[in-house]
Amino acid sequence: MDIGFAIKVFTALFAIMNPIANIPVFLSLTSGASDAARRRIALTAILGVTVGCIISAVAGQAILHVFGLGIDDFRLAGGLLILLIALSMVHGSPSSQHASTPAENGDLADRNAEDMAVYPLTIPLLVGPGTITSMIILGHEAAVSGQAIAFGIGLGAFLLLLSAGLFAAPLIGHYLSAKATAITQRLMGMILAAIAMQMMLASLQHVFMSRS
Numbered sequence: 001m002d003i004g005f006a007i008k009v010f011t012a013l014f015a016i017m018n019p020i021a022n023i024p025v026f027l028s029l030t031s032g033a034s035d036a037a038r039r040r041i042a043l044t045a046i047l048g049v050t051v052g053c054i055i056s057a058v059a060g061q062a063i064l065h066v067f068g069l070g071i072d073d074f075r076l077a078g079g080l081l082i083l084l085i086a087l088s089m090v091h092g093s094p095s096s097q098h099a100s101t102p103a104e105n106g107d108l109a110d111r112n113a114e115d116m117a118v119y120p121l122t123i124p125l126l127v128g129p130g131t132i133t134s135m136i137i138l139g140h141e142a143a144v145s146g147q148a149i150a151f152g153i154g155l156g157a158f159l160l161l162l163s164a165g166l167f168a169a170p171l172i173g174h175y176l177s178a179k180a181t182a183i184t185q186r187l188m189g190m191i192l193a194a195i196a197m198q199m200m201l202a203s204l205q206h207v208f209m210s211r212s
Contacts, residue, residue, distance in 0.1 A: 005147045008195075009138050009154025013053075015192040016085065016130045017158075019165040020176070020184045025125065026166060027173045029116045035170070041117040042166035048122035050159055056132045057139025057151070064136070071140045072203045078133035079199030085130045086196055089189030092182060126162075130192075137199060 026045075030038045064074055142151035165172065 001150045001153075002145075002147055003150065005142070005145070006150040006154035006157070009142075009151055010158050011191060012134045012138060012195050013131070013155070013158040014161070015188040015195065016082070016134055017049075017126050017162065018089075018185060018188050019162050021181050021188070022125065023165060023169045023172055023176060024178075024181060026121065026169050029121055038170065039167060041121070042163070042169070044117035045122045045126065045166060046159065046163050048118055049126050049162065052122070052127035053131070053135050053155060053159075056135035057142070057155075060132070060136030061140050061143075071137070072206050074133075075137050075199050076203035078137055079196045079203065081133055082130050082199065083193055083196035086189045086193035089185050089192065091189075092186065134195075 026042075030041055033041065061071060064071065138151065142148050
């Protein structure tokens with residue numbers, strides 16, 4: 001087992017979902033909800049993230065084949081998408097790929113807090129295009145290199161951290177300043193940009209080698 005690959009999976013998920021930056025969002029969406037309701041919302045979101053990540057990693061490549069796409073085609077396009085998300089994070093602006101639109105958010109005030117666990121908390125805030133792209137690519141790498149265990153460890157470690165962050169969000173929110181959130185967002189954006197460049201370079205390298 002390559003522990004480095006497990007760290008890569010954990011880092012990619014942490015950078016793109018950024019639990020620290022999303023704690024204020026979670027608290028805002030669940031404003032006025034009881035502690036018990038917040039725990040139910042957190043549990044629903046965690047289950048949704050787990051299912052979304054596993055499905056993307058396991059079935060992602062098969063879905064690509066249905067559309068006649070290879071993993072290198074997707075790695076290049078996905079790397080570009082993740083790079084755009086990373087640049088938004090570096091500049092301190094929310095990514096449109098991982099946020100609902102104003103029109104979609106128009107009725108949030110009238111919705112039950114539990115309904116927000118799936119939308120917009122799980123999709124698209126946590127499991128958006130960037131997360132799905134990362135899972136498909138990393139899932140393929142794990143299958144090809146025989147690193148399924150390392151992939152599972154990295155994913156499991158992140159889900160534990162995400163669970164701890166959401167369940168402890170009310171407590172963490174008292175000590176989490178806007179400045180700390182902004183710094184974390186920019187730092188994760190830089191890491192995510194490096195991961196995106198690695199994806200695109202690997203895809204281009206494979207294309208050039210196949211043609212030489």
